[in-house]
Amino acid sequence: MTTNVTAHHSLFKPFSTEQINVKNRIVMAPMTRFFSPGGVPGADVAAYYRRRAANGTGLIITEGTTINHPAASNHDNIPTFHGEAALNGWAQVVKEVHEAGGKIIPQLWHVGTSRKQGDPVFNPEVLPVGPSGLDVSGNLTGEALSEEEIANIVQAYAQAAADAKRIGFDGVELHGAHGYLIDQFFWEATNKRTDRYGGDIAGRTQFAVEVVEAVRKAVGPDFPIVLRFSQFKIDAYTAKLTRTPEELEQFLTPLVKAGVDIFDCSARRFWEPEFEGSPLSLAGWVKKLSGKPVITVGSVGLNVDMTGQHSEDSKIETLIEKLDSQEIDLIAVGRSLLADPEWAEKIRTGRDEEIIPYTRESAAKLY
Numbered sequence: 287m288t289t290n291v292t293a294h295h296s297l298f299k300p301f302s303t304e305q306i307n308v309k310n311r312i313v314m315a316p317m318t319r320f321f322s323p324g325g326v327p328g329a330d331v332a333a334y335y336r337r338r339a340a341n342g343t344g345l346i347i348t349e350g351t352t353i354n355h356p357a358a359s360n361h362d363n364i365p366t367f368h369g370e371a372a373l374n375g376w377a378q379v380v381k382e383v384h385e386a387g388g389k390i391i392p393q394l395w396h397v398g399t400s401r402k403q404g405d406p407v408f409n410p411e412v413l414p415v416g417p418s419g420l421d422v423s424g425n426l427t428g429e430a431l432s433e434e435e436i437a438n439i440v441q442a443y444a445q446a447a448a449d450a451k452r453i454g455f456d457g458v459e460l461h462g463a464h465g466y467l468i469d470q471f472f473w474e475a476t477n478k479r480t481d482r483y484g485g486d487i488a489g490r491t492q493f494a495v496e497v498v499e500a501v502r503k504a505v506g507p508d509f510p511i512v513l514r515f516s517q518f519k520i521d522a523y524t525a526k527l528t529r530t531p532e533e534l535e536q537f538l539t540p541l542v543k544a545g546v547d548i549f550d551c552s553a554r555r556f557w558e559p560e561f562e563g564s565p566l567s568l569a570g571w572v573k574k575l576s577g578k579p580v581i582t583v584g585s586v587g588l589n590v591d592m593t594g595q596h597s598e599d600s601k602i603e604t605l606i607e608k609l610d611s612q613e614i615d616l617i618a619v620g621r622s623l624l625a626d627p628e629w630a631e632k633i634r635t636g637r638d639e640e641i642i643p644y645t646r647e648s649a650a651k652l653y
Contacts (some may be wrong), residue, residue, distance in 0.1 A: 296609040298634055300614060301344070303579060305510040305547060306457055308389055308616070310344040311609060312630045313585050315620035316393040316459070316514075318349050318364060325352070325359070325366035325408070327375035332382040338623055339388025342630030347459050347512070347550070347618070348379070348389055350395035353442040356412040357428075360401040366447045368384045377453040385456070391512065396439065398460060398467030399428040399476070400520070415467075417477040417484070417493070422465040422519045424475055436483065436493060439467075447509075456650035457510035460497060463552045465519035468494050472527055472537070485529060488536045498544035512581070513541060514550035517568065523554060531561055535575045542576050549576060550618065553584035557604045569614040582608070583618035602633070611618065642649040 298310045314335075321331060335346055352358040354368035366372045376392065383390040399416035401407070414421075414428030415435070421427045431439070445567075447458045462468035470476040471493040477484050494513070501511055519525045526535040551569035553560075560568040569582035576598045586605060608614045623629050628644035635642075 297617070301579075303510065303547065305508050305512045306345075306389065309387070310342065310630070312344050312405065312614050313581055313583075313616050313618040314338050314343050314346040314623050316347045316349050316461070317620055317624055319504050319624075320361055320363040322365035322372075322375075323363055325362065325364065325369070326371045327365045327379055329378070331365070331375070332379045334627075335379050335388075336382035336386045337627040338630075339383045339386035339390070339408065341628040342634055343388060343507075343619075343623065345482070345616070346383060346390040346587040347457075348390065350393045350461055351376070352395050352397070353439070353446045355396060355439050356409055357398075357401055357415045358396040360397045360405045360443075362406055367394060367449065368442075370537075373449055373453055376450075376455075380454040386425055389456040391455055391459050391510070392446075392450050393459045393461050393514070394443055394450075395461040396443075396467040396491065398470045399464075400466055402427065409412055410499075414637040416470045417479050419471075420476045420478070422470075422473075422476060422522050422525075430479075431509050433481070433483075436496075437502045440496050440500045442491075443497045444504040447501040447511075448504040451505045451509050457547075458501065458505070458510060459512040459513055459514055459550060460501070461493070463514045463516035463550075466523065468497065469515065469519065469527075473519070473525070475525070487533055488540055491537060491540045495540050495544040498541065498546055506597055510547045511545055512548040512550050513546045514552055515553035517560075518552075518554060531564075531571060531575065534571055537583035538572065538576045542578060546578065548581060548616075549573075550581040550583065553582070556582045556584035556586060556617075557601050566613065567608070570608070573613065573615070579615040581616040581618050582614045586617055586619045586622060595612075603636075 301308045351365045351367040399414040399421045401414040415431050419428045419430040450458050477490050517527050549572045551572050553568045559565050560571050568579040574582045621644040625644040
């Protein structure tokens with residue numbers, strides 16, 4: 287499909303907040319790729335991100351990179367965000383992206399009980415951990431965190447954020463989506479705690495609130511904090527964290543108060559209405575209720591969504607409409623940018639037909 291380039295002007299308008307200025311509205315979504323042996327991103331990783339920045343991607347959110355906790359990762363080729371070697375690697379990534387004219391923030395991650403015994407990890411003897419030790423299917427697969435260990439994890443997030451600022455990143459994103467640790471505290475099915483970290487939807491934000499507050503203290507007022515969250519979970523695509531606008535507002539309010547600057551709203555299909563009776567997407571509702579800028583994500587630029595379901599088109603015009611109506615502020619492109627580093631530039635110049643389509647083969651390449 288060839289689209290009218292003039293319709294895409296809103297994609298290429300600058301985006302600014304008090305903390306960050308981005309040259310356009312296109313964000314590279316975080317995508318785990320397992321290309322950092324020993325947890326250390328190398329020159330190939332720096333070149334990978336630089337290529338996207340050089341071809342018009344305004345803001346890059348890195349693949350998930352794990353904080354300094356023994357159970358944070360579930361694969362030893364996932365990059366870490368601690369230790370001299372890994373941080374030096376990330377500093378080179380930042381340098382390359384900035385030289386290419388882009389902005390970049392790391393996604394800070396703890397996988398929680400998505401870690402399984404037998405995973406290829408640095409320390410296989412360490413058990414998975416979560417708010418109640420439950421995975422997204424409700425199975426007891428790990429250990430419930432003590433309050434002391436929760437405090438240690440909170441500080442690990444804060445240290446990672448401080449390091450991100452020190453080595454030149456433009457902000458941080460906290461991975462609170464898809465059934466990983468922060469999301470496990472959010473979601474009733476994985477959080478059965480009866481202390482201050484459990485309870486109703488507002489109560490289940492307490493862990494994230496403490497993480498955001500600790501990160502804010504570590505980085506100061508002028509360094510943007512992005513929080514990614516989702517309704518769905520990996521292997522639980524119909525899950526709902528909140529079922530009504532009222533519940534969503536109860537969820538968002540303590541997070542806004544804690545200091546979240548931007549919400550990254552992960553959906554399977556960005557164009558779908560979130561609640562009955564309104565055309566607003568999840569991101570649209572979050573912006574309306576929180577008053578904060580939002581990133582939308584979910585099958586942007588694709589003819590097939592993450593579950594393999596086909597749609598009639600890539601929905602680019604729908605995306606433009608949502609930007610023009612100010613329902614959303616930024617758009618995160620995942621698999622389309624994984625397959626084609628020139629996606630943004632080809633959209634800008636009306637060369638849609640030249641875009642390399644996403645396939646498992648195209649996405650497997652490191653380029």
